[in-house]
Amino acid sequence: MPTLLLFVTSARLDLPMLIPKLPAVRATIVLAATAIFISAKLWAQANVTVSEDETSYTLANGIVTAHISKHSGDLLSLAYKKLEMLDTESGRQAGYWSHNTARAGKIIPRMTIDPKQNGGTRGEVSVLGVANGMTMGSGPGGGVIADIEIRYALGRGESGIYTYATFTHPTNYPATSIGEARFCMKLNDNIFDWMTVDANRNLKMISTYDWNHATQMNGKEMRLMNTGLYKGQVEHKYDYSANQFDVRAWGWSSTEKKIGLWLVNPSVEYLSGGPTKFELSSHRDATFNTNALNAPAPPTLLNYWRSSHYGGSICNLGTNDAWTKVIGPFLIYCNSAEKHDALWPDALAQADQEAKAWPFSWVSSPNYPLKNERALVAGKIVLNDPQAPDLKFKNLLVGLTAPDYEPASVPRPNRPGFGRRGGGSGGFGLAGGGDDEAAMTNQNNFASSTTNDFSARTNLPASFTNRFARFGTNGARGFGLPRIVEWQNDARNYQFWVRGDDNGNFSIPNVRAGNYTLHAIADGVLGELVVTNVNITAGKNLSLGKLDWQPVRFGRQLWDIGIPNRKASEFFKGDDYFHWGWYLQYPKLFPLDVNYVVGQSDFRKDWFFEQLPYNSDTNNTTGTGRGDGTTWAVIFKLTNAPQGKAILRLALCGIGTRNVWGDLNGQSIGTVSNLTYNATINRDGIGGSWCERDLTFDAALMKPGTNTLELTIPPGSLTSGIMYDYLRLELDEKSPERR
Secondary structure, eight states: OOOOOOOOOOTTOOHHHHGGGSOHHHHHHHHHHHHHHHHHHHHHTOOOEEEEOSSEEEEEOSSEEEEEETTTOOEEEEEETTEEOBOOSSSSOSEEESSOSTTOSEEEEEEEEOGGGTTTSEEEEEEEEEOTTOOBOOSTTOOBOSEEEEEEEEETTOSEEEEEEEEEEOTTSOOEEOOSEEEEEEBOTTTOOEEEEETTEEEEOOOHHHHHTSEEOSSTTEEEOOSSTTTTSEEEGGGGOEETTTOOEEEEEOTTTOEEEEEEOSOOTTSSSGGGOEEOOEEEOOOSOTTOTTOOOOEEEEEEEEOOGGGOOBOEEOTTOOEEEEEEEEEEEEEEOSSGGGHHHHHHHHHHHHHHHOSOTTOOOTTSOOGGGSEEEEEEEEEOOTTOTTOOOOSOEEEEEOOOBOOOOOOGGGSTTOSTTTTTTTSOGGGOOSOOHHHHHHHHHHHHTTSOOOTTOOOSOTTHHHHHHTTOSOTTTTOSSOSSBOGGGBOSSOOEEEEOOTTSEEEEEEEOSEEEEEEEEOTTOSSOEEEEEEEEOTTOOEEEEEEEEOOOOOSEEEEEEEOOSSSOTTSBTGGGOOSTTHHHHHHHHOTTOOEEETTTOOHHHHSBSSBOOBOOOTTOOSSOSEEBOEEEEEEEEESSOOOSEEEEEEEEEEEOOSOEEEEETTEEEEEEOSOOOOOTTTTTOSOOSOEEEEEEEEGGGSOSEEEEEEEEEOSEETTOOEEEEEEEEEEETTSOOOO
16 A cells, blocks of 8 residues: 655645545544644644742743742743753753842832733743842852842743843942843753854854863963864854844754754843954853863853953942843754754844844833834935045944943942952953853963063064063053943943944934934944934934045045954954954964055965964964064155154054054154953954054154164063054044144
């Protein structure tokens, strides 16, 4: 008898009409398929239920089942297709907010949406922790004195659960700050073997066995694999950091079971640092116990909303500050597919749906305005640069942020960077956070890099020794909080960013009421557009019309290197930055350092993406130790003797050194000093907190014919270098020389 294969692909298939036309034995098979089909349909339409016992809530909808602690607000368990998705075996927290309610002076668990009252459409539970003077949460940067409410919500037919947290600091609470803050999940190591961040990092991952049997390198979170798929390579969790604006769905999946678990951000309004912020996303848990060969190292997912990495952000709260911020809701998404390759595209499609549904109509909170309480802000930016009349917008980013402000004064123990490990490094504050051994190594070497360690290097400029003596021995001091908080390091307020089109048009939806500053940045344009006092009224859209952007020019452009895009991605190896140990490869790639000839060299090939202390130790394979001072040269020709003043504009996106010295034709043109460390190089990044630093000098130092500009960084740890976004030399012939 021939075998019948029946595929039910649509709920519109009329099975009762089909069955009578089939032989009886075949009808039996069809009936079985019908039962499966009906069961699946009922499964997807099952009511949401919320049950509870003395210690936890259980939310279920026939697709997922979640257990939530009434004490801490932790996600204790998440089951999908009867498979436990989280690590519930090692004894670690499975799913948790770094600042939870476990230490609260008073804990109030309650049901905030009862599915019995809405026909089983949605359920939601809340765990509120009232601080009452207690420090809430823990982790790098310490806890915070604030009330915290954590909620979880589940709807009918939803293949995942939402979570969000509300932080509240009333005026009667003391000054405090929030250190590193995130939601984290440790996943079931028996299921997940594939990790996806973006197109470049979509791969089968190392195993726990590989991690535990690896060799530690220049940090506890960096290990050389001795076994497995990546034997001979170094694993470093920061190799999987992602731009939070662009990466909205990331996660782990199973090649065997064809299921996935993803974090999905429908909005980035509640995250810190704006559209250029890179942050940890996912990795295998970096167990610090290097002697434990059987230690658990489960797959890990992170959603950072306040970060100390890559320049970091701060959230300081003064004694009299009344402050509330809602983080989320975001989705913990579960999916399955016939083919493993279909899981990530499905997660991306889900992210698009979530973004379109934002703000969610089911959220009921006075601190979460709904669609009709928000506004759309639109306009058109017109670029006006006489020196680049044909420049068109590329990757235009427009945002509304809080006006720049001075950070509140906070007692030292609560400042970001003064956490459980002394702030990860001698009080680097903003750049600290304490969870990266490499950062600690690098920062400690800042202070020790003031000895005259020139080793065997012979290409340093003559003025190097004297200037180096002026570097002093203050080491890390002064690397704490910024004097002014701007959008790149603000975690206290909401930010609203969109991409504009190539004609400068932009439309920013769902903006909360308030007073904002508008910012615009774009690839190819040095600097940013700033428009202050943009006032948004709840429920009223705003048209800003045409906004003229005339980029700052100090004079006539003589030459430039790179593309101003707030990253070093266009330079040599900048497209392959996310690997450990480029500081060991640099001397092999550029044994004579960089010698860039304007008009002949190609920055894509001839300019390395980071300037680093030179590793002269050819036996160094771990990245430890120190390197010699490094000088890069830019050779350019002038037809005539210039006059007036010259301005060397340096846009920096990765900073691991305090000073960069400039020389022109053997004479000093000044020092870029007091740079703020942003840990981008040692964290294998491509762009951290961005800044521009200019060197202004007498144009008479230049001459007709060939000129040589030299940029020097001091000796230090191998990652204590500089990462350029862009360099430009301008000449103001009408102005006298001015320092």
